[in-house]
Amino acid sequence: MNNLHAKTLDIINLNVTLPNGHRLLRDVSLSLEPGEVRALVGESGAGKSMIGKAVLGILPTGISISQGEILLEGTHLNALTPATRRKTIAQTSALIPQDPLTALNPVRKIGPQITDPLTRIHGWTKARALARTRELLDRVHIRNPDRVLNSYPHELSGGMRQRILIAAAFAPSPRLIVADEPTTALDVTVQKEILRLIRELQQETGTGVLFVTHDMGVVAKISQKVTVLFGGRVVEDAPTRDIFENPEHAYTRALIAATPTPNASIEPFRPVPPALIAELHREIQADDDRFSKRAQP
Amino acid sequence: MLLKTVFVRLLTTAITLFGVAVVVFTLVRVAPGNPISMMLPPGATEEDIAALTALYGFDKSLPHQFMIWIGGVIQGDFGTSITLRQPVDELVLGRLPATLELSLMALLIALALGGLVAVIGARKRSTGTEVGLDLTTGAVLSIPDFLWGLIFVLLFGVLWPVLSISGRVDPRLDIDFTTNFYFFEGLLRGRWDVVSSTFSHMLMPAMSLALPLAAMIAQLLKQNLKEVLNQDYTTLARVRGFSETSVILREALQNAALPTLALVGVQFTFLIGGTVIVERLFAYEGLGNMAIDAVINRDLPLIQGIVLLFAALFTVINLLVDLSYTFLNPRLRNG
Numbered sequence: 005m006n007n008l009h010a011k012t013l014d015i016i017n018l019n020v021t022l023p024n025g026h027r028l029l030r031d032v033s034l035s036l037e038p039g040e041v042r043a044l045v046g047e048s049g050a051g052k053s054m055i056g057k058a059v060l061g062i063l064p065t066g067i068s069i070s071q072g073e074i075l076l077e078g079t080h081l082n083a084l085t086p087a088t089r090r091k092t093i094a095q096t097s098a099l100i101p102q103d104p105l106t107a108l109n110p111v112r113k114i115g116p117q118i119t120d121p122l123t124r125i126h127g128w129t130k131a132r133a134l135a136r137t138r139e140l141l142d143r144v145h146i147r148n149p150d151r152v153l154n155s156y157p158h159e160l161s162g163g164m165r166q167r168i169l170i171a172a173a174f175a176p177s178p179r180l181i182v183a184d185e186p187t188t189a190l191d192v193t194v195q196k197e198i199l200r201l202i203r204e205l206q207q208e209t210g211t212g213v214l215f216v217t218h219d220m221g222v223v224a225k226i227s228q229k230v231t232v233l234f235g236g237r238v239v240e241d242a243p244t245r246d247i248f249e250n251p252e253h254a255y256t257r258a259l260i261a262a263t264p265t266p267n268a269s270i271e272p273f274r275p276v277p278p279a280l281i282a283e284l285h286r287e288i289q290a291d292d293d294r295f296s297k298r299a300q301p
Numbered sequence: 302m303l304l305k306t307v308f309v310r311l312l313t314t315a316i317t318l319f320g321v322a323v324v325v326f327t328l329v330r331v332a333p334g335n336p337i338s339m340m341l342p343p344g345a346t347e348e349d350i351a352a353l354t355a356l357y358g359f360d361k362s363l364p365h366q367f368m369i370w371i372g373g374v375i376q377g378d379f380g381t382s383i384t385l386r387q388p389v390d391e392l393v394l395g396r397l398p399a400t401l402e403l404s405l406m407a408l409l410i411a412l413a414l415g416g417l418v419a420v421i422g423a424r425k426r427s428t429g430t431e432v433g434l435d436l437t438t439g440a441v442l443s444i445p446d447f448l449w450g451l452i453f454v455l456l457f458g459v460l461w462p463v464l465s466i467s468g469r470v471d472p473r474l475d476i477d478f479t480t481n482f483y484f485f486e487g488l489l490r491g492r493w494d495v496v497s498s499t500f501s502h503m504l505m506p507a508m509s510l511a512l513p514l515a516a517m518i519a520q521l522l523k524q525n526l527k528e529v530l531n532q533d534y535t536t537l538a539r540v541r542g543f544s545e546t547s548v549i550l551r552e553a554l555q556n557a558a559l560p561t562l563a564l565v566g567v568q569f570t571f572l573i574g575g576t577v578i579v580e581r582l583f584a585y586e587g588l589g590n591m592a593i594d595a596v597i598n599r600d601l602p603l604i605q606g607i608v609l610l611f612a613a614l615f616t617v618i619n620l621l622v623d624l625s626y627t628f629l630n631p632r633l634r635n636g
Contacts, residue, residue, distance in 0.1 A: 061539070087544070090542055090544070093540065095542070097540070098541075101537060103533060106534065107534055108534055109556070110556065110631070110632065111555045112552075120541075121538075121542060124543075125542035156631040156632070158631070
């Protein structure tokens with residue numbers, strides 16, 4: 005907002021650390037142009053969700069940013085006071101969570117859960133918030149929105165709740181959405197629909213999306229850029245087409261090879277070779293040694 | 302569905318109360334000491350004792366006595382107090398409002414104080430403030446209600462005498478109320494002299510009863526809050542820009558209150574049990590104080606009446622706790 009030409013998101017040499025000094029993210033750099041979808045892929049523990057949490061300021065207690073910069077729409081988040089940072093993040097960003105079953109407050113009705121942030125944080129009138137909510141519920145194919153707005157979460161299905169959470173995320177017209185494995189908790193038939201809705205809404209609104217996933221099949225469908233992570237390090241960063249057609253890093257090739265295809269039943273499953281994992285761990289070790297030397301010259 | 306629930310509830314209540322009636326009736330008669338020997342002067346003859354025993358029906362067999370008493374109870378006649386020579390139901394119901402006011406005041410104080418400490422503790426979790434609050438609530442919890450009563454008497458009755466240490470209300474006040482709920486009726490009638498006098502008498506015993514419960518609520522509610530504050534919906538609320546305090550109050554509190562409520566229900570009945578000693582300590586004219594007199598004087602009908610009333614009170618409280626559960630948890634409604 006303060007800089008029209010700024011990238012939606014710019015992460016520079018981000019290091020996220022446990023209290024004991026162990027690094028969960030190691031010099032991660034990536035950026036997101038307005039309207040771009042970037043997939044963050046990697047196995048469990050690769051740090052892909054941690055990037056989203058760091059950007060949104062919701063790192064778990066004890067885990068903190070030890071080095072590096074996060075620029076949201078050109079604003080240095082580190083330079084802000086906690087309260088201003090919270091407001092800045094809320095004004096520009098939103099989160100589509102992983103598990104729709106736990107992401108809605110069980111004792112509150114759906115309606116206020118969507119409209120509250122719009123009226124109380126974004127300062128909209130009640131009527132405007134309600135109109136926008138209805139519009140988006142309609143957009144994510146929820147019939148009789150009035151009944152849904154008056155429901156409690158337990159009265160709705162998982163797919164319906166995820167569509168509501170997508171509507172809630174897009175409602176304040178954010179510039180950045182972090183989608184944290186938004187289809188993982190859903191069954192396969194619903195996954196496709198959810199993915200399509202996110203892509204459609206993203207294209208209509210020109211919102212930048214950080215799409216966290218471990219599913220290379222999803223990556224191919226939704227993103228323009230891909231960041232491959234291993235052990236909190238960026239292994240490869242390239243346009244999606246290049247990742248699939250011409251993967252540079254052996255780990256990326258192994259990930260793609262490990263993705264089940266429709267022919268999976270006749271092809272044997274090919275896990276990432278242990279030798280490659282060992283090689284990656286050696287690289288991380290060397291990197292950590294350099295990092296600790298840098299920290300105490 | 303609802304009708305069935307109500308019916309089952311009423312039936313279990315009736316069975317519970319009957320059981321309580323049997324137990325208390327038997328216990329007070331099996332326990333040593335009897336009211337007749339307390340009523341007669343030294344040197345009474347065997348004939349005098351026999352005559353008086355027959356007058357009160359203590360010569361009949363235990364089951365026979367029970368049938369007579371329970372038959373009266375079902376018709377609303379709880380017998381006559383041996384020492385006070387008045388109908389038990391009048392005596393007991395006359396004292397009930399005093400104890401109810403005291404217990405409710407204590408409950409309110411416990412909820413407000415415990416809730417506040419829990420919210421502050423959750424807000425300042427993993428800091429020195431939380432540790433300090435934990436230590437404080439632990440210490441408060443380890444001191445029983447009657448000891449708190451003595452501490453308060455010493456502090457605000459002796460060292461800095463600002464509160465009344467004895468009785469329920471200033472006896473010089475002219476109270477022509479229709480009920481014995483002096484505090485509540487005083488509020489409704491705008492009789493601020495009565496309200497402030499009862500409040501000043503009630504505050505110390507209420508605080509004594511409330512502190513241990515408040516500490517318990519503070520510990521449990523804080524623990525539940527901390528668990529809820531790790532839930533995805535609270536994280537989402539933070540992303541949406543709500544401050545931590547507002548996340549706690551708007552998103553977490555109601556969810557955390559649910560498991561706390563079960564404990565509060567049970568502990569509130571213990572609190573009412575605690576009124577017996579605390580009322581005595583402050584010479585507060587409630588049921589508990591009357592219960593102690595009744596026991597000392599072996600006033601069997603009065604003891605039975607008081608115990609039955611306490612039992613009925615506990616079942617009502619349990620019912621209210623269950624109802625508030627459905628109120629707080631939408632998943633239990635129309636389920």
